[in-house]
Amino acid sequence: MSETTAELPVVVIGAGPAGLAAAAHLLDRDITPLVLEAGPHAGAAVREWSHVRLFSRWGEVVDPAAEKLLAPTGWTKPAEDTYPTGGDWAERYLQPLADVLGERVRFGARVTGVSRTGRDRIVDADRDTQPFTVHFEHTNGREERIFARAVIDASGTWSTPSPAGASGLAALGEKAAADRIAYRVPDLKDPAVRARYAGKRTAVIGSGASAFTALAYLADLAKTGDGAGTKALWILRRGISGSTFGGGDADQLPARGALGLAAKAAVDAGYADAATGFRTDAIERDADGRLVLVGEDGRRLDPVDEVIVLTGLRPDLTFLDELRLGLDERLQAPVALAPLIDPNQHSCGTVYPHGVNELSHPEKGVYLVGMKSYGRAPTFLAMTGYEQVRSIAAHLAGDQEAAERVELTLPETGVCGGAGLFDEPAAAEETGGGCCATPATLTIGAPASSGGC
Structure with a gap:
């Protein structure tokens, strides 16, 4: 890196939890950050699920460097053992943090492309000595570019939910x-x-x-006067097993375990039927305009009025196309990180804390962090993102010892199978793990047989 390039800011894409924490850690290392956020406020994606309560406590979703930055302003940290909603997280932590960062955060700035200055992805000559060029667009359509010494992409995956189709593509009729x-x-x-x-x-x-x-939520609605007759049809691509409802009381994040227990209580009470081993191939309308889900095996389920698709999220990599990224072909996560989080390989235990070594790419100086670093894997926690950006900031400051030091202990899930460990409400459809049962179609009203682990 040339002396001139070293004086450039580190561009952080996204003013969410990981992006703002990255800026705080960079400042703590006397490195200038510039955060580009497409939305009008901090935590724009988080605000879209403001009604959902996190299963991590306040003490687990405030980054230490960010807290250090906020302390002189008179900011008061909420009680550590209480649980924020997405709206609480955005209003009481993310927005105040962005306010402290001030002009280092630009809102209404959507990144449209990142490359090496004067070098597309083909060119080798002097590549690593060139600064990055970051193109972005303002809300009024005006285009701008800035140069950076490094780029930290914390833009998340919220804007790109996975479709209903089991193939990874939209089911036939899904768009219609x-x-x-x-x-x-x-x-x-x-x-x-x-x-x-x-x-x-x-x-x-x-x-x-x-x-x-x-x-x-739907079960609670069914119990109210205006919600009488509300019914859910739960579509699972795999079978019902001992791990289907999560870790329960064994989960070291109690609220996370309680999520599965609440769902089990709802379906045991008869507020939902389940179609297991059902892989959606098409969505059709019947004569009354209701929707009929058709499986790959030809099964046609009874009509429904609405469909809620919660099959996970995926990263938007289009604006990084001119960079040389090393991504796992399955998860779209960095190749060194993928084996640690791959639900095809890991069925029990935690994801190991990780940092700059696992997040580096062939293109030096580019890092995908936060939920985006996990690609399509479903096991992300906010505290993992904070550890990631702490390590990267230390590396950019030349403190490799601190960059490689682990400063995080993650809680056990208490469950076999990798799905459903997001702080954000974005858990993926089960894609692997050692616990599964024979596919079937049934009405849940009694405990399901367990598959062993």
């Missing part, structure tokens, strides 16, 4: 039925949203924390 399909946990406190699901039959596709939350 878009008016009846949602890809988020519904906010049933919103009168318009509540009216959409009250008294209706809704298919919930997915098997992680988001699906648990949606099932519990």
